[in-house]
Amino acid sequence: MTSLITGASGFVAKHxxxxxINNNEEVIRTxxxxxKLDDSFVTLDVCNYDNCYEVINNYNVDVIxxxxxxxxxxxxxxxxxxxISVNVGGVYNILKASEDSNKKxxxxxxxxxxxxxxxxxxxxxxxxxxxxxxxxxxxxxKLMAEEVALKFMRYxxxxxxxxxxxxxxxxxxxxxxxxxVVPDFCTQIAKIEKGLIEPTISVGNLEAxxxxxxxxxxxxxxYALSKKGKGIYNLCSGEPHKIKEILDIILNFSSKEIQVxxxxxxxxxxxxxxxxxxxxxxxxxxxxEKKISFKQSLRDAYDYIYESINGLKxxxxxxxxxxxxxxxxxxx
Amino acid sequence: MTSLITGASGFVAKHxxxxxINNNEEVIRTxxxxxKLDDSFVTLDVCNYDNCYEVINNYNVDVIxxxxxxxxxxxxxxxxxxxISVNVGGVYNILKASEDSNKKxxxxxxxxxxxxxxxxxxxxxxxxxxxxxxxxxxxxxKLMAEEVALKFMRYxxxxxxxxxxxxxxxxxxxxxxxxxVVPDFCTQIAKIEKGLIEPTISVGNLEAxxxxxxxxxxxxxxYALSKKGKGIYNLCSGEPHKIKEILDIILNFSSKEIQVxxxxxxxxxxxxxxxxxxxxxxxxxxxxEKKISFKQSLRDAYDYIYESINGLKxxxxxxxxxxxxxxxxxxx
Numbered sequence: 001m002t003s004l005i006t007g008a009s010g011f012v013a014k015h016x017x018x019x020x021i022n023n024n025e026e027v028i029r030t031x032x033x034x035x036k037l038d039d040s041f042v043t044l045d046v047c048n049y050d051n052c053y054e055v056i057n058n059y060n061v062d063v064i065x066x067x068x069x070x071x072x073x074x075x076x077x078x079x080x081x082x083x084i085s086v087n088v089g090g091v092y093n094i095l096k097a098s099e100d101s102n103k104k105x106x107x108x109x110x111x112x113x114x115x116x117x118x119x120x121x122x123x124x125x126x127x128x129x130x131x132x133x134x135x136x137x138x139x140x141x142k143l144m145a146e147e148v149a150l151k152f153m154r155y156x157x158x159x160x161x162x163x164x165x166x167x168x169x170x171x172x173x174x175x176x177x178x179x180x181v182v183p184d185f186c187t188q189i190a191k192i193e194k195g196l197i198e199p200t201i202s203v204g205n206l207e208a209x210x211x212x213x214x215x216x217x218x219x220x221x222x223y224a225l226s227k228k229g230k231g232i233y234n235l236c237s238g239e240p241h242k243i244k245e246i247l248d249i250i251l252n253f254s255s256k257e258i259q260v261x262x263x264x265x266x267x268x269x270x271x272x273x274x275x276x277x278x279x280x281x282x283x284x285x286x287x288x289e290k291k292i293s294f295k296q297s298l299r300d301a302y303d304y305i306y307e308s309i310n311g312l313k314x315x316x317x318x319x320x321x322x323x324x325x326x327x328x329x330x331x332x
Numbered sequence: 333m334t335s336l337i338t339g340a341s342g343f344v345a346k347h348x349x350x351x352x353i354n355n356n357e358e359v360i361r362t363x364x365x366x367x368k369l370d371d372s373f374v375t376l377d378v379c380n381y382d383n384c385y386e387v388i389n390n391y392n393v394d395v396i397x398x399x400x401x402x403x404x405x406x407x408x409x410x411x412x413x414x415x416i417s418v419n420v421g422g423v424y425n426i427l428k429a430s431e432d433s434n435k436k437x438x439x440x441x442x443x444x445x446x447x448x449x450x451x452x453x454x455x456x457x458x459x460x461x462x463x464x465x466x467x468x469x470x471x472x473x474k475l476m477a478e479e480v481a482l483k484f485m486r487y488x489x490x491x492x493x494x495x496x497x498x499x500x501x502x503x504x505x506x507x508x509x510x511x512x513v514v515p516d517f518c519t520q521i522a523k524i525e526k527g528l529i530e531p532t533i534s535v536g537n538l539e540a541x542x543x544x545x546x547x548x549x550x551x552x553x554x555y556a557l558s559k560k561g562k563g564i565y566n567l568c569s570g571e572p573h574k575i576k577e578i579l580d581i582i583l584n585f586s587s588k589e590i591q592v593x594x595x596x597x598x599x600x601x602x603x604x605x606x607x608x609x610x611x612x613x614x615x616x617x618x619x620x621e622k623k624i625s626f627k628q629s630l631r632d633a634y635d636y637i638y639e640s641i642n643g644l645k646x647x648x649x650x651x652x653x654x655x656x657x658x659x660x661x662x663x664x
Contacts, residue, residue: 081421089413140483144476151472154465
């Protein structure tokens, strides 16, 4: 069995690779030339059909974990053509090349809970058949990619082509990049702990409740989907956690007294107050469920960042996203 | 009131333009540079956001009939990236530029009944809420474009932006290009009538039943949508007609004895036997319904082609699509 991971330089792909290797799978990792982490990576531009066909056939691939895509919300908002070219065109090329290979290939399309959009709280937890009303360009692009995948599932000329769609909700854990709430909080607090910055953290809407799952549990579901499953699967914990709870837990990892400042620029009035999923389909059909506790995920995410931070002050633009200011009252 | 028609060099746009001019509307027609029919056309590449913004604002546009798109099935099958770039990216750019204009703009998005795909006969006639299972890249691209439009309808930052979606079923009438069943039959039969080719016509599946509406009725619905309506509208007659019926009627326009040959290469086993829509939403909300009879549409389509054909033998590649061969028995 040869598995191929596209977009293999990303956060989730690193964990998936580790899992597959630990299960003695043969794994090919691909990424764009400039994103290759080392020489073991194969160059693949998923926007190029010929390139997809070549890689899938040359390596005799049996399973494809299609993780390549543009996830950065800002890029999707500012360059929709690029977003659909990669997120939708990429899925098309991978599936078309798999179809044209005329071999048995199973493709796991990584979609997103962003497909759902602003679902009313009364409809929570969200099931796979909840009508999608995506609110971001990223969410729209992922829903479109699903349409492409569904078309191949319904009408493929290659009877050996199998395709399944995963809709992961928020996932957390070690190695996640800045720009998401957990690494942002962890980075600030780890820096405070190391005395690199002032002991104040600025935060957005702490009341929103979201559904977090450890990335190491998520990739186990992807692996399960390489062996069975049909259609679309929510991958989530089903447990709502307030952003405030994340902050409180991570603050507790620190020995320092840290002040929290509410930043109204970070408050998005349009955010839905509650967003949680129902993963019973994955539980019933894949015998999958999350194993790693919420606290453990945060602990591991924090420890990873704490260990990665060296003593130097960093002034990257990503850092500016989590600029801190002062205020006393928010968290006791 | 200034109306803008994108993709104005096409079959439907010509009829829409005529209707608007007859109603004393101010009309701007746009098309790609190389598709401009004359100097009155404004150049617009809908894949270019800046270009869209400039045209919409410079001409102070109130209504946009967004007809620009790639409709040729072969192009969509062979170049999906191009299809989504134009059919989906174009809708995004037109709506985003309209949103960013911060003015009252009403956009009529021309989608397609191809969004529905292979619907089971038991679910006919198709209503707007019938779940879509598009079977062609063109249909997928149109469904994606609708997703984009729906996102703008749900979440637009410009409260004066209005958007409505039309799902026309097959439309026929004068000026339609070759590659569709009616102009293909008309061209062959008119040529036979003029003695330019042998009196034999080859045909595909004559048993399939489809829903045809005259293009001049369809554009009246678009015009009605420029004034009212919300959401998605089927535009169709609701009357099933066999392809054989079209052939019989057009054969009757000719004084010649014409032989019909079944061509198994033209038989698509995958075709759905029956495909008809329900336009009651358009009837109830827009007070729209078809006025031109099926026979009259075919007569006008035939007469237009008959008058356009000069005495010379034409050998274009489009012609090759309707190559004729011999057989006696199909139609008595």
